Amino acid sequence: MPRIEHTDYYSHILGMSLRVEVTGHFGHPIIMFPTSNGQYTQNHDFKLNESINHFIDQGKVKLYNIETIDKFSFYDKNISAAERIRNYELYMQFLIQEFVPYIQQMHSVHRVAVAGASFGGYHAANFAFRFPNVVSHMFCLSGAFSIRNFMEGFSNDLVYYNCPREFVKNDESFKYHHMHIVLSTSDQDICLEQTREMAGILASKGIDHWYDEQKWINHDWPLWRMVFPTFIGRFFS
Secondary structure (H helix, E strand, C coil), X not given: CCCEEEEEEEECCCCEEEEEEEECCCCEEEEEECCCCCCCCHHHHCCCCHHHHHHHHCCCEEEEEECCCHHHCCCCCCCXXXXXXXXXXXXXXXXXXXXXXXXXXXXXXXXXXXXXXXXXHHHHHHHHHHCHHHEEEEEEECCCCCCHHHCCCCCCHHHHCCCHHHHHHHCCHHHHCCCEEEEEEEEECCXXXXXXXXXXXXXXXXXXXXXXXXXXXXXXXXXXHHHHHHHHHHHHC
């Protein structure tokens, strides 16, 4: 069984500590995000991590399951939409300015992988498309690509730059040519149309990606546990 450690990472940008579950001993680092409001241990608890134990045990990959601040951003109904997106932007800056540099130093790598399912897939995709220079692989399992539904009609540059379905259309394609992009869904997935749309945007810009659509399975952990090992195996076996 892989080694699992739990630790805190203090963010000066957020002014708080975030919990991190580290799985494995060495290998390419994958930063993983939970689903909406999920605990940082959620991917372990629902056995998504376990689905790729073979690659973890072999030292191919090492997982960093990081806590999110969903409850202080998109899912906090007691603050304005402007505050929600501002708080989330602080989380993005924590990742790019503090947490990713820490992982880069730990592993002596320039680029990290990111992964997540459902709203964790949004976090992974949004980070990867915004900061492609530091991302080697992006695994978006049944993810979303816009947060307009949380904004109650409010709009500013922060909203735009946290909606990949919008800003990627207007971005330079060359930024993404080094990145291995996986968009995963199923024909019964609530995120099917969003994923198809995002794949279409990438195709229209000549950005290479792997679009995977499974059959007869819903938006839930059995789907994600089934496909994740295939994607990891393709790039890290």
